[in-house]
Each structure stands twice: as structure tokens, then as C-alpha cells.
Amino acid sequence: MTSQGARTRPRADPQAGRRTERVLAAERRIAFVAHLLDDLVAVPGTRSRVGLDPIIGLIPFVGDFIGSLLGTWIVLEAARFRLPGVVMVRMMLNVLVDFVVGLLPLLGDLFDAGFKANTRNLELFHVHGTDPGADTSGHAAFLAGILLILAGVAWAMAVVVGRLLAAVFGW
DSSP states (O other): OOOOOOOOOOOOOEEEEEEEEEEEHHHHHHHHHHHHHHEEEEEETSSOEEHHHHHHHHHHTTTHHHHHHHHHHHHHHHHTTTTOOOHHHHHHHHHHHHHHHSSSTTTHHHHHHHHHHHHHHHHHHHHHHHHHHHOOHHHHHHHHHHHHHHHHHHHHHHHHHHHHHHHHHHH
């Protein structure tokens, strides 16, 4: 029995050790794939590294699609750990940007070599997989900015289409 002034020890979460082991195992798997895709080979004479992603991206569409499938696997692996939604959206956006820009011949492959979406997603997993309470405000602000830009582009397109219709049909 405890007296009124005595404090009881908080109980350790028995799942915490198991979660940490699972997170570390998943992080190793994700790190392997990210390294393979983004940092496999050192570029001679530079500090840069390049992986298979920009190399297979040289095959039009198919290479970018394969790279995106592997990048999506990383996101799905991370999703098993119930990362915050805003972090998952950021990870999916990294893969989407890597895929869409990678479709551009040669320029997309150069972008792939520098953007390293899979390494970015590994870092996001590392932060939010090991600390579920990590701050996500920066990710939320980034996504809000992206939404504002998309809204501005949609508005500008609507204005241009409206002016074209007015010029053509005299509206």
C-alpha cells in the first residue's frame, strides 16, 4: 500500500522495446533500398553519390515507373508504423515529384541524381518512426504552401481560359 505522499513508478510500456526493434528493422530495410536507389556509387572526383534511380530512369517511362514502385514500397513500409498523416503525404509527394520530373528526358535524370526522394523519405521515417510525437508543423506549413501554389496556378489557368473564351466568343 502506498501512502498519500508516496509516488508510484510509471510502468514501462512492454510494447516500447518491441516497437523499437520493429522500427530499427524497418529502417534497415528502407535504408538498403534508399542506398541502392540514391547513393550506390560515388561519382569520381566529387563528393556526390548516385544510385540506380537516375540510371534506370534513362529508360523512358519504364525506368521512372520502376523507381517509383520502389519508392512507393518505402512509403508503404513506413505506413505500417502509423506515421502522422502530414508526414505520409510529404513522403508520397517526394515519390510523385521524383516520378513526374524524372519523366523529362535527361534533365529528369539529373534531377533524380540530386533530389534523392528515397533518402529524404528514409530521413522522415527515421525522425517520425522513432519519435511518434516529433514536431510536424514544418511539414504542415510546407504542404499548405504547396496547396496555395496549386490554388494560384488553378486560378491563373481559369483567368486565362476565361479571357480566351471572351476573346473567341465575345463574352
